[in-house]
Amino acid sequence: MRQPAKKMRLQRLAVGGVLFLLALLVWWPLWFLCTGALMPLDELEATIGPALGRAEGMVCWHLLPSWPTLQPLMELLLDTPQFFAMFWNSVGQVFPQLIGQLLVAAPAAWALSRLRFRGRRVLLHLYVVLMLMPFQVTMVPSYLVLHTLHLLDTPWAVILPGVFSAFPVFIMTRGFDAVPRPLLEAAAIDGAGPVRTLWRIGLPLGIPGVLSALVLSFLEGWNAIEQPMTFLKNQAYWPLSLYLSDITTQNLGVAMGASLVMLAPAILIFRFGQPYLELGIQAGGIKE
Amino acid sequence: MARDHTLQGAERRAAALLLAPSLTGTTLFLLLPFAETVRRSLFDGRGIRFVGLTNYRAVVENTAFRMAVANTARFIAVCLPLLLGISLLLALGIRALRTPHREGGGRVFKTTFLLPMGIPVASIVLLWQVLFAKAGIFNTFLVSLGKNPVDFMGTGAAFWVLIATYLWKNTGYDMILWLAGRDAIPQDLYEAAAVDGANGWQAFRWITVPNLMPTFVLVTILSLLNCFKAFREAYLVAGAYPHQSIYQLQHLFNNWFLQLDLARLSAAAVMVAGALLVLILLVQKIRTGEET
Numbered sequence: 001m002r003q004p005a006k007k008m009r010l011q012r013l014a015v016g017g018v019l020f021l022l023a024l025l026v027w028w029p030l031w032f033l034c035t036g037a038l039m040p041l042d043e044l045e046a047t048i049g050p051a052l053g054r055a056e057g058m059v060c061w062h063l064l065p066s067w068p069t070l071q072p073l074m075e076l077l078l079d080t081p082q083f084f085a086m087f088w089n090s091v092g093q094v095f096p097q098l099i100g101q102l103l104v105a106a107p108a109a110w111a112l113s114r115l116r117f118r119g120r121r122v123l124l125h126l127y128v129v130l131m132l133m134p135f136q137v138t139m140v141p142s143y144l145v146l147h148t149l150h151l152l153d154t155p156w157a158v159i160l161p162g163v164f165s166a167f168p169v170f171i172m173t174r175g176f177d178a179v180p181r182p183l184l185e186a187a188a189i190d191g192a193g194p195v196r197t198l199w200r201i202g203l204p205l206g207i208p209g210v211l212s213a214l215v216l217s218f219l220e221g222w223n224a225i226e227q228p229m230t231f232l233k234n235q236a237y238w239p240l241s242l243y244l245s246d247i248t249t250q251n252l253g254v255a256m257g258a259s260l261v262m263l264a265p266a267i268l269i270f271r272f273g274q275p276y277l278e279l280g281i282q283a284g285g286i287k288e
Numbered sequence: 289m290a291r292d293h294t295l296q297g298a299e300r301r302a303a304a305l306l307l308a309p310s311l312t313g314t315t316l317f318l319l320l321p322f323a324e325t326v327r328r329s330l331f332d333g334r335g336i337r338f339v340g341l342t343n344y345r346a347v348v349e350n351t352a353f354r355m356a357v358a359n360t361a362r363f364i365a366v367c368l369p370l371l372l373g374i375s376l377l378l379a380l381g382i383r384a385l386r387t388p389h390r391e392g393g394g395r396v397f398k399t400t401f402l403l404p405m406g407i408p409v410a411s412i413v414l415l416w417q418v419l420f421a422k423a424g425i426f427n428t429f430l431v432s433l434g435k436n437p438v439d440f441m442g443t444g445a446a447f448w449v450l451i452a453t454y455l456w457k458n459t460g461y462d463m464i465l466w467l468a469g470r471d472a473i474p475q476d477l478y479e480a481a482a483v484d485g486a487n488g489w490q491a492f493r494w495i496t497v498p499n500l501m502p503t504f505v506l507v508t509i510l511s512l513l514n515c516f517k518a519f520r521e522a523y524l525v526a527g528a529y530p531h532q533s534i535y536q537l538q539h540l541f542n543n544w545f546l547q548l549d550l551a552r553l554s555a556a557a558v559m560v561a562g563a564l565l566v567l568i569l570l571v572q573k574i575r576t577g578e579e580t
Contacts, residue, residue, distance in 0.1 A: 011384070012384065012385055012387075012392060015381045015384045015385060016385055016392070016393055018381065019378070019381050019382070019385070019393075019397045022378070022401070023396075023397060023400045023401070025456065026400050026401065026403050026404055026456075027400070029407075029412060029415055030403075030407075032415055032418075033411065033412070033415065036414075048418045050423040051417060051418045051419075051421035051422075051423050051424040051425070052417060052418070052421065059418060059421070059423055059424050059425055059428055060428065061418075061425060103309070104309045104310045104313060105310060107305075107306035107307070107309065107310070108306060108307045108309070108310030108311070110306055111302070111303040111306040111307045112307070115299045115300075115302055115303040115306070116296070116299055117299060117300045117303040117304075118300075120303075123307070123311075125572060126314075127314075128568065128571075128572060129565065129568050129569075129572075130314065130318055132513050132564065132568050132571075133561060133564060134513070134516040134517050134538075134560075134564070135517070135519070135538065136516065136537050136538055136541050136556075136557060136560050137557050137560055137561040137564065138318065138322075139541060139545065139553075139557065140321075140325045140328075140550065140553050140554050140557045141317075141318060141321030141322045141324070141325050141557075142317065142321065143545070144321040144324050144325065144328075145316065145317055145320070145321040160313075160317065161317055163313065164310070164313030164314055164316075164317045164318070166314065166318075169310060188298075193302070194298075194299075194302030194303075194305065194306065195302075195305075195306075198306070219405070219406055222408055223408040223409055223410070223520065225409065225410075225519070225520050225523055226519060226520070226538070229528075229542070230542070230545060240410060241408055241409070241410040242410070243410075244410035244411065244413060255414055256414065259410070259411040259412070259413075259414055259415070260411070262408055262410050262411040263407060263408065263411040266406050266407060266408050266411075267406065267407075269406070270403065270406035274399060274402070277402070277405075277406075278402070278464050281461055281464045281465060282464060282465065282468045284510065
C-alpha cells in the first residue's frame with residue numbers, strides 16, 4: 001500500500017513541475033510589466049531600447065529595477081493629459097455598454113429562459129447564431145446602420161452595437177435556467193407581474209449568469225480593437241486599447257506605465273470575477 | 289381551463305414586453321443591415337444597378353482574398369490541434385494534482401492559465417516588441433547560442449509568433465471547457481475500473497477518452513469559430529500591415545473597408561457568414577441532440 005502512494009506523490013510532483021514551468025510563461029510577462037513600470041527611464045533605454053531601435057546593441061533585461069522609482073508612473077498620471085483622455089474614452093465606451101446590456105439583455109434572457117411562448121426556440125437559435133458570428137460578418141451591417149444614423153465617428157458607434165450584442169443574452173439565459181419554475185408559479189399566483197418577478201426573484205437567483213455576461217463583456221470591451229479601429233477615425237475618441245496598440249513610444253517610461261494602467265482594471269475584474277468568468281465560458285460550451 | 293388559458297396569454301404578453309428592446313435593437317443593428325448587406329452584394333458599388341453574382345466572382349478571383357482564405361485555413365489547421373491538445377493536457381494535469389482532500393495547487397494553475405484571457409492585448413504590445421524585435425530578447429538568446437538571429441516580424445516566422453501568441457492567450461478558455469467535461473465524468477467509473485485492476489493508462493483510454501467525446505466535438509467547433517477572431521493577436525504581433533504569412537481575412541476586410549469597396553466587402557461578408565452558419569448549425573444540432 002505504501003509503494004503506490006509514494007509513486008502517486010512522485011507523479012504529482014512531476015506534473016506540478018511541468019505545470020510550473022508553463023506557468024512561468026504567464027508570470028514572467030506580468031513581472032515584466034510590473035517591474036518595468038518602476039524602472040527609471042535611463043535603465044529602460046539601456047535595457048530594452050535596442051529592441052525598439054532606440055539604441056545600439058542587443059536587448060537585455062534586469063529581473064529587478066536597479067533603482068525602483070515611481071517617477072515614470074507619476075509623469076504618466078500627472079503630466080500626460082492625452083493618456084487621461086484615452087483612459088476615460090475607454091471607461092466611457094465600456095461601462096455604457098455594460099449598463100445597456102443589463103437593461104436590454106437581462107429582460108430578454110429572462111423571457112427566453114423562464115416564459116413559455118411560441119417561437120422561443122427559434123429566437124434562442126437566432127441569438128446563438130448571431131453570438132458566434134465574428135466581426136468580419138457584422139462589420140458591413142454595422143457600418144451601414146451607423147452610417148445611416150450618422151453615428152460614425154462618435155462613441156455611440158462602439159457603444160450601441162455592443163449593447164445589442166447577442167452574447168450577453170445567451171449567457172444570461174443560461175444563468176436564468178437555474179431559477180426553479182415552481183417559485184415563479186407561486187409568485188404569479190400571488191399576483192406579481194412579470195417585471196416584478198424578474199426584479200424580485202429572477203435577478204437575485206440568476207445573478208451568477210448576469211455577472212458572467214458582464215465580466216466577459218468587460219474584458220471584451222476593454223480589449224476592443226476592431227470596432228474602434230473601424231468606426232472611429234477621429235483619434236480624440238480612441239480608447240486606450242487602440243491607442244496603446246499603435247504606440248510609437250516617444251517615452252518608454254510613460255509607455256510602460258500606461259501598459260500597467262491598462263492592465264490593472266482587467267486584472268482587478270479578473271481577480272473578483274474569475275468564478276463567473278469560468279461559468280460564462282462553460283455556459284458557452286456545454287449544457288448545464 | 290379558461291384560467292389556464294389567460295395565464296398563458298399573460299406569459300406571452302410578458303415575453304413580448306421583455307423581449308421588445310432586445311429584439312428591436314437586434315433587428316435594427318443586425319438583421320435589417322445584414323439584409324441590406326446581402327442586397328448590396330448583388331448590386332454595383334453604389335447599390336443601384338443589379339449585377340447578379342459579379343461581386344462574388346470578383347471576390348473569389350481576387351488574389352488577396354485567396355491568400356487571406358489560405359492563410360486563415362493554414363492558421364486553423366496548425367493552431368486548432370495544438371490548442372486542443374495543450375488545453376486538454378493542462379486540464380488533465382490540473383486534475384492529476386488534486387487529491388481527494390486537497391486541490392494540490394490545481395487552483396493556482398487554473399487561475400494562471402486562464403489569466404492571459406483577461407490581459408488586454410494593448411498592455412503587452414510593448415513586451416511583444418521587446419521579445420520579438422530584431423535586437424529583441426529571443427534573438428539575444430539565439431545569438432548567445434551561436435545561432436543566427438531571426439527576423440520574426442518580417443518573414444514567415446511571423447506565422448509562428450502569431451500561433452504562439454494565440455495559444456498563449458486562448459488555451460485557458462479551452463482548458464475550462466475540458467475541465468468541466470472531465471469533472472462531469474462520475475468518479476464511480478474510475479473506482480470500479482481500479483477494483484478491476486485497470487492501470488492509469490487503461491482508465492484514461494477506456495473511460496476518460498470516450499466520455500470526453502461530446503466535449504471534444506463542442507470544444508473543436510467553438511475553437512474553430514474563435515480562430516476567426518484571431519485578428520487581435522495578429523494586430524498585436526504585427527500591427528495593421530503584417531507580413532503576408534499572417535495576412536488574414538480581417539486584414540483584407542479592413543483594406544477593402546478603407547477603399548470603401550462595399551460591393552465586394554458585402555459579397556465576402558455574406559460568404560463568410562454562410563460558411564460559418566453551416567458550422568454553427570452543426571453545434572446547435574449537437575447541443576439539442578444532447579438535451580433529448
